[in-house]
Amino acid sequence: xxxxxxxxxxxxxxxxxxxxxxxxxxxxxxxxxxxxxxxxxxxxxxxxxxxxxxxxxxxxxxxxxxxxxxxxxxxxxxxxxxxxxxxxxxxxxxxxxxxxxxxxxxxxxxxxxxxxxxxxxxxxxxxxxxxxxxxxxxxxxxxxxxxxxxxxxxxxxxxxxxxxxxxxxxxxxxxxxxxxxxxxxxxxxxxxxxxxxxxxxxxxxxxxxxxxxxxxxxxxxxxxxxxxxxxxxxxxxxxxxxxxxxxxxxxxxxxxxxxxxxxxxxxxxxxxxxxxxxxxxxxxxxxxxxxxxxxxxxxxxxxxxxxxxxxxxxx
Amino acid sequence: xxxxxxxxxxxxxxxxxxxxxxxxxxxxxxxxxxxxxxxxxxxxxxxxxxxxxxxxxxxxxxxxxxxxxxxxxxxxxxxxxxxxxxxxxxxxxxxxxxxxxxxxxxxxxxxxxxxxxxxxxxxxxxxxxxxxxxxxxxxxxxxxxxxxxxxxxxxxxxxxxxxxxxxxxxxxxxxxxxxxxxxxxxxxxxxxxxxxxxxxxxxxxxxxxxxxxxxxxxxxxxxxxxxxxxxxxxxxxxxxxxxxxxxxxxxxxxxxxxxxxxxxxxxxxxxxxxxxxxxxxxxxxxxxxxxxxxxxxxxxxxxxxxxxxxxxxxxxxxxxxxxxxxxxxxxxxxxxxxxxxxxxxxxxxxxxxxxxxxxxxxxxxxxxxxxxxxxxxxxxxxxxxxxxxxxxxxxxxxxxxxxxxxxxxxxxxxxxxxxxxxxxxxxxxxxxxxxxxxxxxxxxxxxxxxxxxxxxxxxxxxxxxxxxxxxxxxxxxxxxxxxxxxxxx
Numbered sequence: 001x002x003x004x005x006x007x008x009x010x011x012x013x014x015x016x017x018x019x020x021x022x023x024x025x026x027x028x029x030x031x032x033x034x035x036x037x038x039x040x041x042x043x044x045x046x047x048x049x050x051x052x053x054x055x056x057x058x059x060x061x062x063x064x065x066x067x068x069x070x071x072x073x074x075x076x077x078x079x080x081x082x083x084x085x086x087x088x089x090x091x092x093x094x095x096x097x098x099x100x101x102x103x104x105x106x107x108x109x110x111x112x113x114x115x116x117x118x119x120x121x122x123x124x125x126x127x128x129x130x131x132x133x134x135x136x137x138x139x140x141x142x143x144x145x146x147x148x149x150x151x152x153x154x155x156x157x158x159x160x161x162x163x164x165x166x167x168x169x170x171x172x173x174x175x176x177x178x179x180x181x182x183x184x185x186x187x188x189x190x191x192x193x194x195x196x197x198x199x200x201x202x203x204x205x206x207x208x209x210x211x212x213x214x215x216x217x218x219x220x221x222x223x224x225x226x227x228x229x230x231x232x233x234x235x236x237x238x239x240x241x242x243x244x245x246x247x248x249x250x251x252x253x254x255x256x257x258x259x260x261x262x263x264x265x266x267x268x269x270x271x272x273x274x275x276x277x278x279x280x281x282x283x284x285x286x287x288x289x290x291x292x293x294x295x296x297x298x299x300x301x302x303x304x305x306x307x308x309x310x311x312x313x314x315x
Numbered sequence: 316x317x318x319x320x321x322x323x324x325x326x327x328x329x330x331x332x333x334x335x336x337x338x339x340x341x342x343x344x345x346x347x348x349x350x351x352x353x354x355x356x357x358x359x360x361x362x363x364x365x366x367x368x369x370x371x372x373x374x375x376x377x378x379x380x381x382x383x384x385x386x387x388x389x390x391x392x393x394x395x396x397x398x399x400x401x402x403x404x405x406x407x408x409x410x411x412x413x414x415x416x417x418x419x420x421x422x423x424x425x426x427x428x429x430x431x432x433x434x435x436x437x438x439x440x441x442x443x444x445x446x447x448x449x450x451x452x453x454x455x456x457x458x459x460x461x462x463x464x465x466x467x468x469x470x471x472x473x474x475x476x477x478x479x480x481x482x483x484x485x486x487x488x489x490x491x492x493x494x495x496x497x498x499x500x501x502x503x504x505x506x507x508x509x510x511x512x513x514x515x516x517x518x519x520x521x522x523x524x525x526x527x528x529x530x531x532x533x534x535x536x537x538x539x540x541x542x543x544x545x546x547x548x549x550x551x552x553x554x555x556x557x558x559x560x561x562x563x564x565x566x567x568x569x570x571x572x573x574x575x576x577x578x579x580x581x582x583x584x585x586x587x588x589x590x591x592x593x594x595x596x597x598x599x600x601x602x603x604x605x606x607x608x609x610x611x612x613x614x615x616x617x618x619x620x621x622x623x624x625x626x627x628x629x630x631x632x633x634x635x636x637x638x639x640x641x642x643x644x645x646x647x648x649x650x651x652x653x654x655x656x657x658x659x660x661x662x663x664x665x666x667x668x669x670x671x672x673x674x675x676x677x678x679x680x681x682x683x684x685x686x687x688x689x690x691x692x693x694x695x696x697x698x699x700x701x702x703x704x705x706x707x708x709x710x711x712x713x714x715x716x717x718x719x720x721x722x723x724x725x726x727x728x729x730x731x732x733x734x735x736x737x738x739x740x741x742x743x744x745x746x747x748x749x750x751x752x753x754x755x756x757x758x759x760x761x762x763x764x765x766x767x768x769x770x771x772x773x774x775x776x777x778x779x780x781x782x783x784x785x786x787x788x789x790x791x792x793x794x795x796x797x798x799x800x801x802x803x804x
Contacts, residue, residue: 001572001590001591002572002574002578002588002589002590002591003578003589003590003591004575004577004578004589005573005578006591094554097380097554097559097563098553098554100380100560100563100564100567100573101563101564101566101567101572101573102567105379108379108380109378109379109380112378112379112380113378116377116378157591161591256591312591313591314589
């Protein structure tokens with residue numbers, strides 16, 4: 001496989017995954033805030049700030065009044081905002097275009113349909129009453145794309161590259177979501193007796209990661225800060241957990257590079273190292289200093305991405 | 316179902332202009348036998364059904380991403396290539412002429428290219444003038460004396476053929492640089508199958524899906540010396556090229572890599588591609604990049620699309636380029652006019668397909684005739700592609716005719732002129748009017764030459780000029796296309 005095309009496929013995976021997380025974040029936060037138990041969590045300004053924080057555009061000035069339609073438009077359909085959903089989908093399709101000869105017709109057609117759906121979505125109805133429809137369609141279409149990847153591609157190097165992209169992005173986005181909701185929980189504490197450890201925001205966080213139902217099944221208790229973080233970071237059986245993503249990355253890097261296993265300069269070695277670091281961690285170690293954890297893991301993921309670039313995409 | 320019924324439905328408003336050659340009727344005005352079954356089958360549909368089927372076919376192309384880019388002044392638009400649901404049928408006898416004629420021309424052009432890049436016998440014997448070659452912008456002095464692997468220059472040829480109102484086939488143009496359109500032949504077939512699969516049961520039509528395998532087989536016959544199993548790739552200018560879909564389609568169906576210039580490099584006169592596992596040698600390159608851009612060291616130095624050193628590797632015989640550099644000299648519109656002589660000279664055969672008589676504006680007596688008859692001639696620049704720069708005499712205003720005359724006087728070598736050929740017409744579904752109407756069509760055939768073997772795709776691209784009365788069928792000028800059925804004997 002060409003190094004350049006491999007790079008494009010890696011990013012195709014990342015952009016598809018990213019658009020899903022952003023869409024779900026908008027949906028869950030917006031709709032769960034409508035009947036949130038405390039006033040702050042119900043506040044529109046609070047939710048809009050959380051959305052901007054998640055996509056990396058935090059608005060820290062309390063005096064600024066955010067306009068709902070503007071914020072939704074910017075994150076969803078703004079062509080001029082680099083990290084909007086529409087641009088993510090555009091980049092994903094552009095990357096798929098350059099590798100059309102390598103991926104299945106079925107996968108390409110689904111990506112192309114996805115692109116036309118977003119491109120043709122009426123911006124006016126989206127910001128006024130289409131948020132639910134728009135975001136639900138995005139999460140469903142990305143689910144179809146994951147199915148087409150798994151079900152129609154040869155599980156060879158090409159698949160491994162795409163899945164590396166998907167899983168590195170998934171881990172990154174889950175951490176971004178944890179970070180955003182952690183901030184929200186800090187802000188919300190104290191209002192109407194809402195304590196940090198069993199804040200309403202933990203439920204929202206789990207829903208943002210489509211993991212609420214399974215978390216209830218696993219712990220059989222109302223989510224607390226510690227159980228939520230444990231589930232989303234360390235539980236290897238939760239498909240959205242950071243640990244699971246790292247395991248997937250490890251699995252796929254071995255396909256790409258079976259022989260260099262003991263080469264300490266290889267991506268495979270680095271992935272293995274990061275993975276085992278988190279495999280044997282207690283959640284208390286993380287929860288006591290969540291900011292350091294977030295900074296550290298994001299750094300490590302960026303390091304893996306960079307290493308891949310050097311080892312495989314260097315053209 | 317009776318004929319009257321059919322006329323009432325889908326062809327109820329079909330108007331026949333008797334001065335045009337309609338492909339589905341014979342000279343007595345009766346429906347041709349090969350079309351009668353199809354006519355009955357389509358008669359079972361109402362115009363409403365057709366509107367629906369047409370929409371379906373369109374969205375199928377869009378979702379498949381079978382689009383091309385149109386470069387406008389402000390923005391680049393993604394468009395689908397308009398597709399017509401009423402196929403063109405070519406019977407085995409007619410096809411035999413087309414196929415043999417296409418091969419004959421391709422072979423003659425190949426021998427002509429060998430000759431003009433070696434001994435130039437054809438010039439020395441006075442069959443064609445030296446200036447025809449020396450004044451051509453597409454003649455590459457770098458190619459002189461080079462022996463391309465397998466002796467093949469024009470591996471892939473696209474021959475543009477029309478039927479005049481005398482019922483005869485004429486070749487309008489030979490395209491032997493990077494002819495495109497073959498992917499649409501296959502997509503058209505797929506789209507028609509999806510929309511109207513029933514009709515195929517009633518006809519015995521040759522497949523068109525065997526193009527890629529034949530192309531790969533033939534490209535492998537022209538591998539460089541000493542290579543066992545050649546590594547074939549397709550090189551594209553990139554995804555923003557208007558024919559990118561075709562490039563990726565060909566790579567995918569041949570099962571080979573689609574590369575860009577930046578994916579390749581040359582070391583010690585061998586060509587390699589950069590893969591995730593390091594460099595991998597490349598032996599045969601089906602290139603869809605124009606001559607001027609293939610190697611910045613040898614040709615245009617500002618080319619970012621090509622590969623530095625590629626031409627040196629080619630000269631050493633370490634890599635095959637298909638088509639060979641410098642083929643453009645032979646599909647020049649001025650060379651076209653000598654085709655009957657070229658065929659006779661190299662093959663000692665009479666041309667199977669007709670040539671349109673052509674006036675050379677470089678010859679003073681012919682220029683004189685052309686200047687006097689601009690209003691009834693087609694004037695074409697010799698080196699433009701895509702239907703640009705063509706003026707059709709009977710469509711011009713007085714001022715426009717004067718402008719053409721001025722251009723001709725200024726630069727006679729740049730132009731040739733031909734009688735206005737009347738392209739045959741074919742019933743075509745016109746979206747805006749929701750009806751079938753006569754539209755002009757041509758046919759591009761695809762011929763592949765390998766070492767001692769050749770292949771013609773049994774089908775070809777029937778292009779339709781969708782604007783009423785328009786004779787220019789190029790997609791960049793609002794042309795569409797039809798599925799083309801070649802019937803088995």
